[in-house]
Amino acid sequence: MSAYALPDERGHFGVYGGVFVAETLMQPVTELLAAYEKYKQDPEFQAELDRDLAYYVGRPSPLYFAERLTQLVGGTRIYLKREDLNHTGAHKINNTVGQALLAKRMGKPRLIAETGAGQHGVATATVAARLGMECVVYMGTEDIQRQAINVYRMKLLGAEVVPVESGSKTLKDALNEAMRDWVAHVDNTFYVIGTVAGPHPYPAMVRDFQAIIGHETRQQLQQLEGRLPDALVACVGGGSNAMGLFYPFLNDASVELHGVEAAGDGLETGHHAAPLCDGDVGVLHGNRTYLMETEDGQIIETHSISAGLDYPGVGPEHAWLKDEGRASYSAIDDKEALEAFHTLTRIEGIIPALESSHAVAYAIKLAAKMPKDKIMVVNLSGRGDKDIHTVAALGGIKL
Amino acid sequence: MSRIETRFADLKQRGRKALIPFITAGDPAKDITVTLMHILVQSGADLLELGVPFSDPMADGPVIQHASERALVNGTSLKDVLAMVAEFRKKDNDTPVILMGYLNPIEALGYAEFADLASQAGVDGALTVDLPPEEGQELVAALQQQGLDTIYLLAPTSTAERIQRIADMASGFLYYVSLKGVTGAGNLDLSEVRQRLDSIRRHTGLPLGVGFGINSPEIAAEVSTFADAVVVGSAIVKRIAEYESSPDVIMKELQTFVGALRQAMDTAAVNDKQTCGGQG
Numbered sequence: 001m002s003a004y005a006l007p008d009e010r011g012h013f014g015v016y017g018g019v020f021v022a023e024t025l026m027q028p029v030t031e032l033l034a035a036y037e038k039y040k041q042d043p044e045f046q047a048e049l050d051r052d053l054a055y056y057v058g059r060p061s062p063l064y065f066a067e068r069l070t071q072l073v074g075g076t077r078i079y080l081k082r083e084d085l086n087h088t089g090a091h092k093i094n095n096t097v098g099q100a101l102l103a104k105r106m107g108k109p110r111l112i113a114e115t116g117a118g119q120h121g122v123a124t125a126t127v128a129a130r131l132g133m134e135c136v137v138y139m140g141t142e143d144i145q146r147q148a149i150n151v152y153r154m155k156l157l158g159a160e161v162v163p164v165e166s167g168s169k170t171l172k173d174a175l176n177e178a179m180r181d182w183v184a185h186v187d188n189t190f191y192v193i194g195t196v197a198g199p200h201p202y203p204a205m206v207r208d209f210q211a212i213i214g215h216e217t218r219q220q221l222q223q224l225e226g227r228l229p230d231a232l233v234a235c236v237g238g239g240s241n242a243m244g245l246f247y248p249f250l251n252d253a254s255v256e257l258h259g260v261e262a263a264g265d266g267l268e269t270g271h272h273a274a275p276l277c278d279g280d281v282g283v284l285h286g287n288r289t290y291l292m293e294t295e296d297g298q299i300i301e302t303h304s305i306s307a308g309l310d311y312p313g314v315g316p317e318h319a320w321l322k323d324e325g326r327a328s329y330s331a332i333d334d335k336e337a338l339e340a341f342h343t344l345t346r347i348e349g350i351i352p353a354l355e356s357s358h359a360v361a362y363a364i365k366l367a368a369k370m371p372k373d374k375i376m377v378v379n380l381s382g383r384g385d386k387d388i389h390t391v392a393a394l395g396g397i398k399l
Numbered sequence: 400m401s402r403i404e405t406r407f408a409d410l411k412q413r414g415r416k417a418l419i420p421f422i423t424a425g426d427p428a429k430d431i432t433v434t435l436m437h438i439l440v441q442s443g444a445d446l447l448e449l450g451v452p453f454s455d456p457m458a459d460g461p462v463i464q465h466a467s468e469r470a471l472v473n474g475t476s477l478k479d480v481l482a483m484v485a486e487f488r489k490k491d492n493d494t495p496v497i498l499m500g501y502l503n504p505i506e507a508l509g510y511a512e513f514a515d516l517a518s519q520a521g522v523d524g525a526l527t528v529d530l531p532p533e534e535g536q537e538l539v540a541a542l543q544q545q546g547l548d549t550i551y552l553l554a555p556t557s558t559a560e561r562i563q564r565i566a567d568m569a570s571g572f573l574y575y576v577s578l579k580g581v582t583g584a585g586n587l588d589l590s591e592v593r594q595r596l597d598s599i600r601r602h603t604g605l606p607l608g609v610g611f612g613i614n615s616p617e618i619a620a621e622v623s624t625f626a627d628a629v630v631v632g633s634a635i636v637k638r639i640a641e642y643e644s645s646p647d648v649i650m651k652e653l654q655t656f657v658g659a660l661r662q663a664m665d666t667a668a669v670n671d672k673q674t675c676g677g678q679g
Contacts, residue, residue: 020531
């Protein structure tokens with residue numbers, strides 16, 4: 001593979017990506033692209049971003065050798081990239097810090113965001129509080145019930161949480177509603193998208209902000225082991241933590257890339273959130289990608305134990321990497337993810353988010369098959385505190 | 400000449416402005432849509448806009464979102480919508496029908512297949528909300544091959560350069576979105592809309608329609624004094640939703656409301672002529 005330079009100037013990754021929005025949004029999307037192109041080259045912007053990532057987010061996040069997990073599996077050496085140790089407890093803030101700084105420079109005092117599990121909403125509300133910006137977060141009523149603690153966190157941070165009653169009342173509908181808000185308030189509002197989806201430049205911009213994960217991993221592993229990893233593993237909902245880890249390694253053909261989707265009740269049941277493993281190509285939320293849809297092109301409700309993976313689409317760059325064969329995608333069901341959640345908690349003393357538990361579950365399977373002298377890095381994208389109630393309820397325990 | 404062109408030429412000759420009501424196909428039931436289409440025409444519609452239901456209507460306000468949801472609960476697919484148009488054509492071969500919707504159902508069917516089936520059914524044009532001209536060449540070509548018009552939206556945020564590019568790709572008419580917002584929102588600034596239309600006319604000779612937020616005969620009448628066509632959607636769909644379970648009442652309501660829109664627009668046209676006559 002030659003040096004990687006996607007997307008093209010119109011936001012395409014092969015046939016995927018692009019800009020599929022109503023006419024009213026074309027101008028704001030164009031304005032955002034121009035601003036992003038300008039500031040990503042701007043040393044002052046980069047310096048401010050680096051400072052925030054170091055002193056506010058707490059980067060670099062550790063690359064931790066999971067010795068007991070490695071022993072238990074009896075295969076390859078497993079490292080965990082500890083994004084769970086970031087401020088607010090997940091990788092999401094790498095991106096919101098970047099987009100909020102951009103919003104500030106563009107003179108947009110109002111941030112809006114969509115959220116599923118609440119992590120991106122919290123990360124957006126957090127930076128809005130710090131920069132003294134107004135913040136409105138759209139969240140499906142189903143998710144508001146599932147994630148009451150994150151809803152309260154956002155309110156404490158001064159954000160307005162708007163319940164979304166339309167459609168399936170989950171993440172995709174929150175995204176629709178945020179787009180509608182943006183259309184109505186383009187003059188003063190910056191839409192902070194939380195994943196590598198949406199119209200160009202979002203997939204590329206969010207990837208670039210998250211690429212700090214992969215850049216650090218590369219450097220840290222060089223120091224610890226003196227070489228590149230052999231395999232990278234990350235969960236994929238929209239796919240931002242996976243793109244962030246994978247991107248700096250795309251040109252290193254020896255590094256295997258493994259994305260892990262949510263198989264929900266099992267791929268064969270149809271109740272899942274795995275468009276790359278079992279979906280079709282279509283257009284939703286501003287880009288062409290793999291989707292969960294009916295034969296008639298209607299988007300269907302997805303299912304996953306983890307609200308953060310419960311999304312019917314996926315970032316267009318993942319769609320391209322899948323078709324090119326550069327990354328491979330598998331799916332882990334609810335039960336396997338829950339098992340991995342308990343395993344990691346008990347054996348390493350690290351409580352992973354249910355999203356990240358999908359990556360851990362797949363890593364355990366994969367590591368067992370790989371030689372002992374190989375190295376695998378798993379992106380531990382978030383911590384599991386937010387999921388304690390879900391896990392307890394599944395175990396029949398009332399807190 | 401396409402049915403849309405013929406209709407606009409004919410209206411111009413008669414000094415009448417086009418009234419384009421919108422309903423969502425399959426709302427509140429699949430078997431009532433064709434009847435409602437005929438009633439709209441009898442009550443004064445010149446063209447019809449038929450919404451193709453989609454699960455994620457990002458540019459629509461709550462009224463049309465809910466219409467889409469009701470239609471999908473009824474299992475209304477794009478193919479069903481095409482069958483409705485074919486049924487409508489059995490009794491009405493003159494009124495242009497435009498499908499308005501989102502790209503994904505068309506992608507799922509395939510562009511060429513869609514264009515072919517739509518043309519057979521008697522559809523005249525397609526307005527695909529989330530398909531800007533930059534991504535639209537392939538679909539436009541497929542539609543053109545079947546003699547179908549591509550209707551494009553222009554927005555308050557469209558730059559002069561974009562207006563020109565869109566005008567060059569569009570056919571039939573251009574649809575100006577009269578506000579920054581979703582369908583059915585309020586707060587129209589009519590003098591601003593009038594100015595924008597004046598500047599758009601410098602780029603194109605196509606008829607200009609205006610829609611989003613036109614919810615009363617009074618506003619329709621005023622818009623019709625400077626636009627070539629007035630599109631009314633949410634205000635009609637709201638009446639369908641209100642009487643969801645009684646088709647007879649829906650029919651009566653639509654007759655009354657669309658009739659009132661028609662009358663107000665025609666009165667405005669007469670007044671306009673008189674004013675001009677007086678000055679001349």
